[in-house]
Amino acid sequence: MxxxxxxxxxxxxxxxxxxxxxxxxxxxxxxxxxxxxxxxxxxxxxxxxxxxxxxxxxxxxxxxxxxxxxxxxxxxxxxxxxxxxxxxxxxxxxxxxxxxxxxxxxxxxxxxxLYDVSSSNLQVPDIEYPNEILIKAGAFVDALKDADLVNDHVALKVDDGKFIIYAKGDLNESETIFEEDSEDIISMNIGENARSTFNLEYLKDMTKAASSDDILKICIGTDMPVKIEYDIGGANLTFLLAPRIES
Amino acid sequence: MxxxxxxxxxxxxxxxxxxxxxxxxxxxxxxxxxxxxxxxxxxxxxxxxxxxxxxxxxxxxxxxxxxxxxxxxxxxxxxxxxxxxxxxxxxxxxxxxxxxxxxxxxxxxxxxxLYDVSSSNLQVPDIEYPNEILIKAGAFVDALKDADLVNDHVALKVDDGKFIIYAKGDLNESETIFEEDSEDIISMNIGENARSTFNLEYLKDMTKAASSDDILKICIGTDMPVKIEYDIGGANLTFLLAPRIES
Amino acid sequence: MxxxxxxxxxxxxxxxxxxxxxxxxxxxxxxxxxxxxxxxxxxxxxxxxxxxxxxxxxxxxxxxxxxxxxxxxxxxxxxxxxxxxxxxxxxxxxxxxxxxxxxxxxxxxxxxxLYDVSSSNLQVPDIEYPNEILIKAGAFVDALKDADLVNDHVALKVDDGKFIIYAKGDLNESETIFEEDSEDIISMNIGENARSTFNLEYLKDMTKAASSDDILKICIGTDMPVKIEYDIGGANLTFLLAPRIES
Missing domain, CATH: 3.70.10.10 (Proliferating Cell Nuclear Antigen)
Structure with missing residues (x-):
């Protein structure tokens, strides 16, 4: 039952x-x-x-x-x-x-x-990440929407202690920089500089259900999958997204 | 003039x-x-x-x-x-x-x-109905919208003193049950069990202009037209809808 | 720089x-x-x-x-x-x-x-207008929207001291009349009766950015371009629109 x-x-x-x-x-x-x-x-x-x-x-x-x-x-x-x-x-x-x-x-x-969907036996892989950022969902989603104006993929970067969302199109560029003391940052646990590029549509889908004051935990490295975690309605949601291979 | x-x-x-x-x-x-x-x-x-x-x-x-x-x-x-x-x-x-x-x-x-539309000489037929329900428009419209998710027609039923809006699709079903003491029911004058099926789009069109707190008078029988009456802006509106013949 | x-x-x-x-x-x-x-x-x-x-x-x-x-x-x-x-x-x-x-x-x-757009050397021609009306943008835009229901062009008229926005379609007509003491009129400086017809889409585009309480200065004559001026965000905007030749 x-x-x-x-x-x-x-x-x-x-x-x-x-x-x-x-x-x-x-x-x-x-x-x-x-x-x-x-x-x-x-x-x-x-x-x-x-x-x-x-x-x-x-x-x-x-x-x-x-x-x-x-x-x-x-x-x-x-x-x-x-x-x-x-x-x-x-x-x-x-x-x-x-x-x-x-x-x-x-x-x-x-x-x-009901559908005949079998359970998956999938596990969230236990990856060690060099960088972990706690950020307000609204601020991160805004940076993604900015990027959306210039391209369909976006780089998530850690550079010199800053968390950067960067997109470059044929003509225009967009860039949002979060420093450790930014109002939107709860904490930044930075180990090393990092850069990975992701499909923007997926990132938007992963964060769409979060309210703007919800806190996202974002784990990033260089050419590693990004891990985004948040709590919603008493549930824990974790998303992992493979990076794009940049040519 | x-x-x-x-x-x-x-x-x-x-x-x-x-x-x-x-x-x-x-x-x-x-x-x-x-x-x-x-x-x-x-x-x-x-x-x-x-x-x-x-x-x-x-x-x-x-x-x-x-x-x-x-x-x-x-x-x-x-x-x-x-x-x-x-x-x-x-x-x-x-x-x-x-x-x-x-x-x-x-x-x-x-x-x-102006159009050259002649007056119709139509009358609302004077039908005796076994059941008459006074219900808040918002609650009835919600039940119709629920039904809309599963099929394009809906059954209005009186069963054992309850007023039921029921739809069955190929896969899924929806059902709203109003009992006499429900908050949304003003009164239920029940004579006998009844069931008729109607085109959902028409029922939605008939009730679309009512505000959610307006009171609908709904008269139903078995395989009879449904009569829906309400007042709006000082006008009396009456709608009659023929039942679908269920195969 | x-x-x-x-x-x-x-x-x-x-x-x-x-x-x-x-x-x-x-x-x-x-x-x-x-x-x-x-x-x-x-x-x-x-x-x-x-x-x-x-x-x-x-x-x-x-x-x-x-x-x-x-x-x-x-x-x-x-x-x-x-x-x-x-x-x-x-x-x-x-x-x-x-x-x-x-x-x-x-x-x-x-x-x-940046684009390689050269500056235009255009000047706003210095036309003497017989009529100048200061009107709330919201009221003027509403009159345009009314006109939009009946045709894609609209006449701006001064008739007997009144400012009139008039449209005539195949079947229906729309007309808004502003008198000098109308709540929406700030001032009317009327020299002579006038009438010019304009493409409605352009007039709507010209006034779309104004808030309903912004004040438009509208200058009109007979078969003359209309001049519409307003201030927005500290900027002065001036639009000139050529009249339609009525057949």
Whole structure:
């Protein structure tokens, strides 16, 4: 059995948004401790990892199940959540559906067909990073949007104790520089200069679900995958994105 | 002659919106008592009936006239109404136009060409319904939007004293249940269990002009047309929609 | 050298918006007194003139330069300005770029490639107008939007001491009348009756950057270009639009 009650449906919506920007489907591995999911995006450039401990729920009861979900359909349903709705998720093993129930002034129920998505056995690789930056999501996302005006990829750099987001197009350039004492920086743990280039669309998708005051942990090195971690609605989200090989 | 003054142009805009969602053109039958209109939508599935008594106007003076209007053009003009504008409608018999005048800080006048739309002699059929539900428009519209995620038609049901909006798609289902003591229900006058299925787009169009706190009167039976009635801007609107024949 | 600091980036954004609605590129002629630019739109129907005196800047230092700008690219960059950002414009003569720097919580820099746009030697012709109207931009723009519902050109008229915006389509008409004591009129200096017809899209583009409480100075005669002047962000903008020849 699996039944989970979330006190604010809108918070859970953010978690589903974060995953659905990069993935078409996902396998929620539920157990008595909570829900976890690991998946690669369809082009195998990005890894998404999600952990929702049972403490994030108002009520939680579960055996071990793999619940395969079409994220596009789940996202559309979660978009129907209203401001003060409570959310109930309930596995209907007989019908092979996930019941998604909004409880506000009315009781609105969706029955979502399950997919045969097997769990992935993926792990977030345990990489040592030379640099770790804690930054407000809004400031980082703004720098990405700036870069978006000039090219479709962007360099994340550590240079001389500064964290730099840099893009160069055929004509124009954009550059945002964060110093350690910047208002948007919570902390910078700098080991060495570094530079990696990434597909901008992926970075935007990874950070889209964060509110501007959420704190991102960004780990970067030279020609290494970037790791971006943040908490949202009681869940921990971790994204890994492979660097572009610069020619 | 026909001249009517409406103290809030924005309120009259809602009436025109409600009609224009379903109809391309309409014949306003004006008389000394007020304005009425009856029309079928182009595919003859829905009937729209509209009564605006002269009491709904700040000033009202009229002989008997049939005023045929292109609703798309009228709607675009009404969209130009500003927050505190007064509205003056005035028949120009000589030029065969309806003058639509907004009086705010400026005096803005549109002259709208009349169409040769004859009055319809349609009546809202006097059907006895087993069930009559008074419900907040917002709650009903939400249930329709939920259903819209899974299919393009929806069942309105009375089952065991509950009012149920239910849709079933190839994969997923949606269901909203209103009990008599629900916050969104003003009253439920239940005679017997009932079930009819309707085209969702029409139901959405019929209720689109209602604000979420407006009260809808919904009358349903088994394989009967649904009747939806509400008041808006001093006008009474009644919609009748034929059921789908379920195969 | 050229370096200018603007205390509110959002204000300068309005200036660029105003120009970019009509022009693809512009040559900013900078000198120690400030910035000026004169240009015809690509179809040579409208003239745009812009003067930003050095007093409009928080800091300003410049030799004589012609700075050719792709307005579409500059506009996209200015759209990235955030509420309290300071703006720094800085000519990089070596790289032939204009540095556009936003200083808020972060320091975000764009380097914009310069175009080889030569200065135009255009002058705003010194025409004597019989009528000069000072009007709130919002009221004038509303009258244009009304006209837009019925045709793609509009007549600006002075008739019997009134300022009239009039459009006539195949079916419908729109007309806004401003009298001297209208709330939206600051002053009317009327010499003689007048009527000229203009392309509506151009008039909308010319006034789009004005806020609704900004004051437009509109000069009109019969079959003469209309002159529209207003101040925005410390800059003076003047637009001249040739009349349509009515058949």
């Amino acid at each position: 699996f039944k989970a009650v979330i006190s604010e449906a809108k918070e859970f919506k953010k978690i589903i948004d974060a995953a659905s920007n990069l993935l078409d489907e996902i396998c929620f591995e539920v157990s008595e401790d909570g829900i976890k999911a690991r998946a690669m995006d369809p082009s195998h450039v990005a890894l998404v990892s999600m952990d929702i401990p049972k403490e994030a729920f108002e009520e939680y009861e579960a055996d071990v199940h793999d619940i395969g979900i079409d994220l596009e359909a789940f996202k559309k349903i979660m978009n129907r959540a209203k401001a003060k709705d409570k959310l109930i998720l309930e596995l209907d093993e007989e019908k092979n559906k996930l019941n998604v129930i909004f409880k506000g002034t009315a009781r609105r129920k969706f029955a979502l067909a | 026909f001249k009517a003054v409406i103290s809030e142009a924005k309120e009259f805009k809602k009436i025109i919106d409600a009609a224009s969602n379903l109809l391309d053109e309409i014949c306003f039958e004006v008389s000394e008592d007020g304005i009425k209109a009856r029309a079928m939508d182009p595919s003859h599935v829905a009937l729209v009936s509209m009564d605006i008594p002269k009491e709904a106007f700040e000033e009202y003076e009229a002989d008997v006239h049939d005023i045929g209007i292109d609703l798309e053009a009228f709607k675009k003009i009404m969209n130009r109404a500003k927050a505190k504008d007064k509205l003056i409608l005035e028949l120009d018999e000589e030029k065969n136009k309806l003058n639509v005048i907004f009086k705010g800080t400026a005096r803005r006048k549109f002259a709208l060409a | 050229f370096k200018a600091v603007i205390s509110e980036a959002k204000e300068f954004k309005k200036i660029i918006d105003a120009a970019s609605n009509l022009l693809d590129e512009i040559c900013f002629e900078v000198s120690e007194d400030g910035i000026k630019a004169r240009a015809m739109d690509p179809s040579h129907v409208a003239l745009v003139s812009m003067d930003i005196p050095k007093e409009a800047f928080e800091e300003y230092e410049a030799d004589v330069h012609d700075i050719g700008i792709d307005l579409e690219a500059f506009k996209k960059i200015m759209n990235r300005a955030k509420a309290k950002d300071k703006l720094i414009l800085e000519l990089d003569e070596e790289k032939n770029k204009l540095n556009v720097i936003f200083k808020g919580t972060a320091r975000r820099k764009f380097a914009l490639a």
